[in-house]
Each structure stands twice: as C-alpha cells, then as structure tokens.
Amino acid sequence: MELVNSYLLQVGQHLPRDQRSDIIRELRDDITEQLDALAEQAGRSPDAADERAVLGRLGHPLKVASSYSSRxxxxxxxxxxxxxxxxxxxxxxxxxxxxxxxxxxxxxxxxxxxxxxxxxxxxxxxxxxxxxxxxxxxxxxxxxxxxxxxxxxSPDQLKRGVSSVDTGDLVINLIAEGYFLLLWNGFVSFSWGADPQWLAGLDFSSIWADLFLPLNLTVGGLFGVHAVVLVQWVWQRWSACLELVFGVLLLGVLAILLLAGNLVTWNDTAPEETVVWADRTLRFAVVMVAVFTLWDSKLAYGRWRQPAFDE
Amino acid sequence: MDDQLEPEALDKLRAELRRGVIVLAVMAQLRTEHYGYSLRKTLADAGIAVEEGTLYPLIRRLEKQGLLDSQWRVEANRKKRFYRLSGAGQSALATLGREWTALNAGVEKLLDPSE
Incomplete structure (x- = not known):
C-alpha cells in the first residue's frame, strides 16, 4: 500500500484542512475495495501492479483534490x-x-x-x-x-512521501537558516549605524571560532534538506532522517556552547555588568534555538518512524 | 467539410447531459443506505458508471444541502461512511422524479423520427 499512501498524501496536501481526514479516509476505503475486487478476480492478494492500475485510473492527485472544490x-x-x-x-x-x-x-x-x-x-x-x-x-x-x-x-511519478509539508514551518526554517549562514560567514551584518558605547570592549570568546565549521555544517545541512523538501514538496523517509541527524548534531554543538565558561570576552573598557548581560542574552538565544531545534527534531523523528501515511 | 463533431466537444456535451442525470440517479439509489464504493458499484451495474472524482464530491455537496444523512460505521473491520436520503432529500427526489418523467417523455417524443 506504499504507492496508495503516497498518492493519498499528495491528494491530501491540496484539500482543505477541515475536510482532509474525512475525504482521505473515504478515498482510501474506495481504493481498498477496488484493490480487493481486482485481487478477488485474479484469485490472489493485491499487488503493486493493481495499485498502479487503480491509481492510474483515478488520475493525477491534484485533479482528484480539485474535484472537491467549487472555487x-x-x-x-x-x-x-x-x-x-x-x-x-x-x-x-x-x-x-x-x-x-x-x-x-x-x-x-x-x-x-x-x-x-x-x-x-x-x-x-x-x-x-x-x-x-x-x-x-x-x-x-x-x-x-x-x-x-x-x-x-502515471502513478510511477509519485514521490514516496511519508508526511505532508507544513509550508509556514518550512519557509521559516529556510529563512532563519539562510540568514544565519550569511551572517555567520560574514556576508551580512547587523547594522547599528555607529557602534553603541555599551558594545565597546566586548568580543566573542574563542569557543565561537572553534565551532565555526561545526555550526556551518549542521545549519548548512538543515538548510540543504529543507531546500530539497521545498522542491519535492513532500517529506520522504530519507529527508526526515537527514533532518533528524543534522538536528541532533546541531543540538550537540549548542550544548557545547551552553557548557562553555564564557561566550563573550571582556577587556578593561567594558563594565562588568555589560559583560554579564551580554553573556546571559547570548545563552538565552542559544537556549531558544535549541528548543526550536529539539521541536523540529521531534517532528523529524515522527516523520522518519511513521510506517506509512495515515490521514 | 467534415460533419463529425470533435471528440472533445462531444465529451463536453456528454458531460453536460450526464450531470443532472447522475444527481437524480444517486438520490434514487440512496433511498437505501450505501457507502461510497457500494453506491458506485450499484450505479455501474445499472449502466451509470460514475468516477470517484465525480461521485464523492457530489454526495458531499448533497449532504451539505441537507438532502443526505451520513454516518461513519465499522463494517468488515473497515471504517466506512454510510449515506442515506434525508427527509428533505426524499421530498426533493419525489419532485425531481416527476420532472424527470415529464422531461423524458417530451425528449422521447422529440427524438422519435416518425413524429
């Protein structure tokens, strides 16, 4: 039923959210009945060729989905x-x-x-x-x-998806990761006009330089996976697995950052309270990124482990 | 000059002709309870084959208009949605049935070359 699952997943992506579950369940039942009828005629269990025949007759997923809309x-x-x-x-x-x-x-x-x-x-x-x-x-x-x-x-063109794409989530991830990569590699910078006084004397500690490559690899990997999903418009098992791997690796890098003694260095010109404030702010930002990464990794794990699409 | 109509144009005319008839056939069939596949099969056995992409949106629309009642139930270990004509649906079917009979008689007369 892998082909049927992928087919229904793609039909579902084009259906209104409030009706999706009902429509997909009904279509699944109809397809299953047709497969059973074909198998009964042939005196065997339904196989992939039967699935292709039934889905080929049903037609393109978008055509089926659009028949439910009067827009x-x-x-x-x-x-x-x-x-x-x-x-x-x-x-x-x-x-x-x-x-x-x-x-x-x-x-x-x-x-x-x-x-x-x-x-x-x-x-x-x-x-x-x-x-x-x-x-x-x-x-x-x-x-x-x-x-x-x-x-x-033809059904052979179906991508074997395991989960539909949440457009908002995907686009936010791509923008955040893309912007971070440009920022991290020095292609864009925060523009303050003139450096404010309270930033004078503050600098990043050496831990950031040590993690230059790991952060590029993990965030770059996530950006790559999300870009591929954007083009394919469906989560496949391998893309979900890669997102999980890069997510876990990024969590490891973030943990190293949080365990580091200092995230900023201090020289005599910076007041001590400014250094403490900057360090806490950076740690808070790292924790926030870790929470989002953990959430995304949890979703990726769910997609990866999902045996087959089921409404 | 070719007297044959383009197949695409003929398909369009056929689709227009079938549209209203299918609604009537579906409503008539749903005087007894059916789920989607069994309804499609019964219609096909009666010579009115309807594609899934036509039937399911149609029965959803009829249900939205209050002409059908539906219920999810488990049958043969599968969850199925059963449809049946509602009270309003039965009265609409009676009216439409009378109109169909009159229209059919008129069209039969017009199609008869001896008339």
Whole structure:
C-alpha cells in the first residue's frame, strides 16, 4: 500500500484542512475495495501492479483534490501543477546562478562586496521571474490550452512521501537558516549605524571560532534538506532522517556552547555588568534555538518512524 | 467539410447531459443506505458508471444541502461512511422524479423520427 499512501498524501496536501481526514479516509476505503475486487478476480492478494492500475485510473492527485472544490481560479487545476513547478524551477535557477556567482567570486573583499549588492537584486529578479511565469500561465489558462498535464501522469511519478509539508514551518526554517549562514560567514551584518558605547570592549570568546565549521555544517545541512523538501514538496523517509541527524548534531554543538565558561570576552573598557548581560542574552538565544531545534527534531523523528501515511 | 463533431466537444456535451442525470440517479439509489464504493458499484451495474472524482464530491455537496444523512460505521473491520436520503432529500427526489418523467417523455417524443 506504499504507492496508495503516497498518492493519498499528495491528494491530501491540496484539500482543505477541515475536510482532509474525512475525504482521505473515504478515498482510501474506495481504493481498498477496488484493490480487493481486482485481487478477488485474479484469485490472489493485491499487488503493486493493481495499485498502479487503480491509481492510474483515478488520475493525477491534484485533479482528484480539485474535484472537491467549487472555487474558480485565475490559474485553474488544469495548469496549476505545471505553473507551480515552472515557478519553483525558475526561482531555483535564479538562486542557483546567484550562489554560483558568489562561489566564483570567492570570499575575499571584492566577492563580499559584490554579494552584498547582489542580495538585494536577487529578490527583485525573483519577483520579475514570478510575474513573467504567472503572466504566461494566465494567458495559457485563458487560451484554454491545458498542456495535457493530467493525461501524461502515471502513478510511477509519485514521490514516496511519508508526511505532508507544513509550508509556514518550512519557509521559516529556510529563512532563519539562510540568514544565519550569511551572517555567520560574514556576508551580512547587523547594522547599528555607529557602534553603541555599551558594545565597546566586548568580543566573542574563542569557543565561537572553534565551532565555526561545526555550526556551518549542521545549519548548512538543515538548510540543504529543507531546500530539497521545498522542491519535492513532500517529506520522504530519507529527508526526515537527514533532518533528524543534522538536528541532533546541531543540538550537540549548542550544548557545547551552553557548557562553555564564557561566550563573550571582556577587556578593561567594558563594565562588568555589560559583560554579564551580554553573556546571559547570548545563552538565552542559544537556549531558544535549541528548543526550536529539539521541536523540529521531534517532528523529524515522527516523520522518519511513521510506517506509512495515515490521514 | 467534415460533419463529425470533435471528440472533445462531444465529451463536453456528454458531460453536460450526464450531470443532472447522475444527481437524480444517486438520490434514487440512496433511498437505501450505501457507502461510497457500494453506491458506485450499484450505479455501474445499472449502466451509470460514475468516477470517484465525480461521485464523492457530489454526495458531499448533497449532504451539505441537507438532502443526505451520513454516518461513519465499522463494517468488515473497515471504517466506512454510510449515506442515506434525508427527509428533505426524499421530498426533493419525489419532485425531481416527476420532472424527470415529464422531461423524458417530451425528449422521447422529440427524438422519435416518425413524429
């Protein structure tokens, strides 16, 4: 039933949340009955070929999900999957070109300077790419050309997902991890205008330099996993497992930070209370990150261990 | 000049023709209790094959309109949703049934080449 589970998972992702469970349960029952009928005819248990036959007849998951909605669309269900895929791929290509350019420039001062300029521009380019792709699909929708998307679909194209994607959670993770990586590697910085007096004389302790690579690897790993899930739009067992591994490793790094004697160093020019305040603030921030990471790791463990999608 | 209608255009006409008929057939069948698959099978046996993507949204819509009552029950170790015509549904079916009979008689007459 792995194929059926993946199929229902993808149908469910496009259904209203309040009706999802009911609709999926009913569809599952219907599919099971059809499989039983096929198996009874053949005098054996249902197999993967039967599953493919039943799902192939049912059609693309989005087509099934859209039949439950009476909404009218600017870009209707006939084109929406192709639209979403084109949009994601185009913006992904813009980001990939941007990253390649950054790597080619290296991390010297010129490269950093160019990257800072590009960071603003990449958002603008992505916006215009989205506008162009959307306009093309609006024209296709009004011209009635449906690209034959559903006709070309077969159950073999199903990604073997174990859990649906929580869009908000995924996007927040990507933004937080991406921003941290840029900050941590010195490509962006907090801009205070002028350094405030109370920061004078404070510096990070050596533990941060020791953890430069581990933090890059763990947060970078999580960013990579989340980027792949964004493209695939479904959690697979291996991606859930990787998120758990990187999450646990990050928790280890955060524990080392919390156990360190000092997170900031102090010289004579900084008042002692400022040092204590800065150290406590940093520890609080690390604890908060640890709590979020622990929560995400718990969810990842649930996805990884889930034997199969069940409503 | 080709007199044959494009298959796509014919499909559209067929879909339009079937739309209302399916509602009536489903309501008529739900005078006795059915769950989704058994309803689909009974309709198919009667020569009215309805796809899952058409039937399930339709019965949900009819239920929302108060024409059907539904209940989740366990049968053969599986949880199934059983549907049945409600009081309002029975009275709507009686009205629609009369209209169908009149329409059918009229269309039969119009389709008869000897008329």
């Amino acid at each position: 009218r669309y600017l870009i209707g269900p006939g084109l929406y999957p192709a639209y979403l895929k084109t949009l994601r791929t185009s913006i992904g290509l813009v980001l990939a070109s941007f990253l390649l350019f950054w790597v080619a420039m290296g991390s010297d001062n010129t490269g950093t300077y160019v990257l800072k300029g590009l960071l603003g521009q990449v958002l603008g380019i992505s916006f215009w790419v989205a506008v162009i792709v959307t306009t093309v699909f609006l024209l296709l929708e009004t011209s009635g050309d449906k690209l034959g998307w559903y006709h070309d679909w």
